[in-house]
Amino acid sequence: MDLPKLHRERAVDAVYAVLRQAIVSHGMKPGERLNVDELAAQLGVSLTPVRGAIQQLATEGLVEIRPRSGTFVASLTAQDLDETFRIRCALECLAVEDAVHNIDVGGLRKLRDLLKTLRKPVKSDDDRQMHERANLELHQVILDASGNRRLQEMYSALNAHIKIARIHASESGWATRLQDEQLEHEEIVAGLEARDAARTVKAMRKHVYRAKDDLLAALEEPANAE
Numbered sequence: 001m002d003l004p005k006l007h008r009e010r011a012v013d014a015v016y017a018v019l020r021q022a023i024v025s026h027g028m029k030p031g032e033r034l035n036v037d038e039l040a041a042q043l044g045v046s047l048t049p050v051r052g053a054i055q056q057l058a059t060e061g062l063v064e065i066r067p068r069s070g071t072f073v074a075s076l077t078a079q080d081l082d083e084t085f086r087i088r089c090a091l092e093c094l095a096v097e098d099a100v101h102n103i104d105v106g107g108l109r110k111l112r113d114l115l116k117t118l119r120k121p122v123k124s125d126d127d128r129q130m131h132e133r134a135n136l137e138l139h140q141v142i143l144d145a146s147g148n149r150r151l152q153e154m155y156s157a158l159n160a161h162i163k164i165a166r167i168h169a170s171e172s173g174w175a176t177r178l179q180d181e182q183l184e185h186e187e188i189v190a191g192l193e194a195r196d197a198a199r200t201v202k203a204m205r206k207h208v209y210r211a212k213d214d215l216l217a218a219l220e221e222p223a224n225a226e
């Protein structure tokens, strides 16, 4: 049995976490060139974990590796966002159609608990992180309840949450939309509880498209105009 070398694994993970945070928080700007040697020197590690981390960031769409040109922080355009959210909507609507029939009492209870967490006021960065985690989890519970593994894989490959985080990180109006979001989530959960597929799909479509429109508007904000 081949076991991974632990110290190396940890270095890759650590470099990955630092770079991911820098990109999501706009410490590194879209289009900025990543120099492997400089990053390794700055972080005090060898080239291998930096290359590994960059590879992983590229898989997630945060970094673009352009042959013969270099490695860059991926840009995030209105078109990227539009395409991502249209696919997200199709996948999540399909997921709720099945989840309406499949979700069990435990799943519904979990959703109600998450709604409670999401109702808490968001004042600090910690609140915000907790809110985003609960939001992600709510969508994940529904995807899991669909029982469709391929759908779940396609959804996770979209990396919609990373794109959302990149925009939220430099956006001012995020918290003002929490009320819309809460009402939409409530309606989705109520639809699932009523086992009403048409109602739940409608609520999910409204939720995802409203989020898309708001993110597109936020992308046009000066702080994001790079």
Ligand SMILES: [Zn+2]
Binding pocket: 135, 139, 185, 207
């Ligand atoms: Zn949501």
